[in-house]
Amino acid sequence: MQTLAVDHPLVAHKLTTLRDVRTDSPTFRRLADELVTLLAYEATRDVRVTPATVQTPLTAAEGVQLASPKPLVVPILRAGLGMLDGMTRLLPTAEVGFLGMIRDEGTLQAQTYATRLPENLSGRQCYVLDPMLATGGTLAAAIKLLFDRGADDVTAICLLAAPEGLKYLEQAFEGSDAPIRVVTAAVDSHLNEQGFILPGLGDAGDRLYGVV
Numbered sequence: 001m002q003t004l005a006v007d008h009p010l011v012a013h014k015l016t017t018l019r020d021v022r023t024d025s026p027t028f029r030r031l032a033d034e035l036v037t038l039l040a041y042e043a044t045r046d047v048r049v050t051p052a053t054v055q056t057p058l059t060a061a062e063g064v065q066l067a068s069p070k071p072l073v074v075p076i077l078r079a080g081l082g083m084l085d086g087m088t089r090l091l092p093t094a095e096v097g098f099l100g101m102i103r104d105e106g107t108l109q110a111q112t113y114a115t116r117l118p119e120n121l122s123g124r125q126c127y128v129l130d131p132m133l134a135t136g137g138t139l140a141a142a143i144k145l146l147f148d149r150g151a152d153d154v155t156a157i158c159l160l161a162a163p164e165g166l167k168y169l170e171q172a173f174e175g176s177d178a179p180i181r182v183v184t185a186a187v188d189s190h191l192n193e194q195g196f197i198l199p200g201l202g203d204a205g206d207r208l209y210g211v212v
């Protein structure tokens, strides 16, 4: 598994405001959207392309186009939905599938309550969107579901990741042949006793959707 914490002053600037407890929901949504687009630029570095030739007004030019089958973007509801527009701005022709997952705040176990994905993902590159990688249980379950349907390459885009979650994923998919990448704006310090990322940004779903 590869982890990339994107080191860029604009990412750090936007993340700082996102963390700030005084940031209201509309601003939080806008910043999350902008951050995803910046992270997506790095996360799609290995997106598959094929050679293509176009005619310019003057002559032929060799270039590339996105390969087939096209990439699949999978936001994990609810909080991952706040990352979808930022991602599809960069990959407008990607197909979008949905996973609804919720972490039980007592046991910290993830449960899947909705699945709307293509049955066969063989040969597909998948981009999973979830702002918080905490214990890693949610993302591990999502990646397993994609692999079970034949996906052969998964990149997760997270706004924040905890070292515990990264380690959990590393162990869960140890020996897997398929590439797994995690692209994040920052790897934070650790989890607290309630499984929240510190310093973190609180409950991403609640902050996106105005619960607080």
Ligand SMILES: O=P(O)(O)OC[C@H]1O[C@H](OP(=O)(O)OP(=O)(O)O)[C@H](O)[C@@H]1O
Residues within 6 Å of the ligand: 076, 077, 078, 079, 080, 101, 102, 103, 104, 108, 110, 130, 131, 132, 133, 134, 135, 136, 137, 138, 139, 165, 195, 204, 205, 206
């Ligand atoms: O790494 P984990 O310990 O599994 O925790 C991370 C998950 O928790 C949050 O979702 P939550 O369950 O709160 O659902 P929500 O998106 O509906 O708020 C977050 O968006 C991740 O999906």
Ligand SMILES: O=c1cc[nH]c(=O)[nH]1
Residues within 6 Å of the ligand: 132, 134, 195, 196, 197, 198, 200, 201, 202, 203, 204, 205
């Ligand atoms: O810090 C955390 C951990 C899980 N889910 C969140 O929204 N925030």
Ligand SMILES: [Mg+2]
Residues within 6 Å of the ligand: 079, 203, 204, 205, 206
């Ligand atoms: Mg939540």
